[in-house]
Amino acid sequence: MSIVITAFERSPDGGQVLARDTRVRWALEEVGRPYAVRLLSFTAMKQPAHLRLHPFGQIPTFEEGGLVLFETGAIVLHLAQNRPGLLPDEANARDRAIAWMFAALNTVEPPILDLAVAKIQEGDRPWAQERLPLVADRIRQRLTQLAERLDGEEWLDGGFSAGDLMMVSVLLRLRPSGLLAEYPSLAAYVARGEARPAYRRAFAAQWAVNAGPPKAG
Numbered sequence: 417m418s419i420v421i422t423a424f425e426r427s428p429d430g431g432q433v434l435a436r437d438t439r440v441r442w443a444l445e446e447v448g449r450p451y452a453v454r455l456l457s458f459t460a461m462k463q464p465a466h467l468r469l470h471p472f473g474q475i476p477t478f479e480e481g482g483l484v485l486f487e488t489g490a491i492v493l494h495l496a497q498n499r500p501g502l503l504p505d506e507a508n509a510r511d512r513a514i515a516w517m518f519a520a521l522n523t524v525e526p527p528i529l530d531l532a533v534a535k536i537q538e539g540d541r542p543w544a545q546e547r548l549p550l551v552a553d554r555i556r557q558r559l560t561q562l563a564e565r566l567d568g569e570e571w572l573d574g575g576f577s578a579g580d581l582m583m584v585s586v587l588l589r590l591r592p593s594g595l596l597a598e599y600p601s602l603a604a605y606v607a608r609g610e611a612r613p614a615y616r617r618a619f620a621a622q623w624a625v626n627a628g629p630p631k632a633g
């Protein structure tokens with residue numbers, strides 16, 4: 417059965433991998449599944465046809481046969497559980513890798529998203545300059561804890577897993593802020609993720625859609 421995912425017709429970040437389809441593309445590449453991409457405008461994302469796939473009118477979605485999924489965590493977990501390559505065979509190690517996926521999405525990513533909101537949506541509010549350092553410090557707290565746990569290891573828990581895929585994807589969003597560079601061991605961890613051939617293929621595929629000046633029409 418063929419797989420179809422959705423992505424931005426034109427990502428607002430110009431292809432700097434901040435949009436979440438990249439994590440799904442990366443997981444697909446890691447498990448060796450070919451896929452097609454349906455590109456959507458912001459208008460199309462809010463139309464009934466897409467809302468039937470994604471109740472919140474967002475990207476990415478995943479379709480395969482009769483299965484429709486939204487939420488990158490659910491999509492990556494589905495791929496990881498159904499093909500070798502992203503989860504260890506041993507049951508406890510498998511559950512720990514899944515715990516790292518949740519940690520990336522539920523514990524590390526929220527303050528990172530807060531920073532984006534504080535800068536982009538709230539940057540012109542009178543209290544923004546007071547709030548920004550508070551949000552940055554909440555991120556630093558998580559990065560300090562994560563760096564302590566990584567403790568010079570290559571990956572979070574043994575071999576590369578879906579937990580690392582999700583954590584690296586989340587941390588990548590921090591690079592433009594300069595916060596990631598404050599933690600050389602985490603910057604190196606992210607670089608290891610980016611060096612994986614599967615990641616490079618995923619990046620190239622989304623870059624081919626988004627890079628360059630806006631397309632006419």
Ligand code: GTB
Pocket residue numbers: 427428429430434435436437461473474475476486487488489
């Ligand atoms: N929890 C969901 C998941 O993990 O799948 C969140 C999905 C989500 O936030 N999708 C975003 C979206 O569709 C795109 S990725 N937004 C449009 C909307 O809500 O109307 C988030 C994103 C988008 C763009 C940038 N950027 O360009 O900098 C960064 C991140």
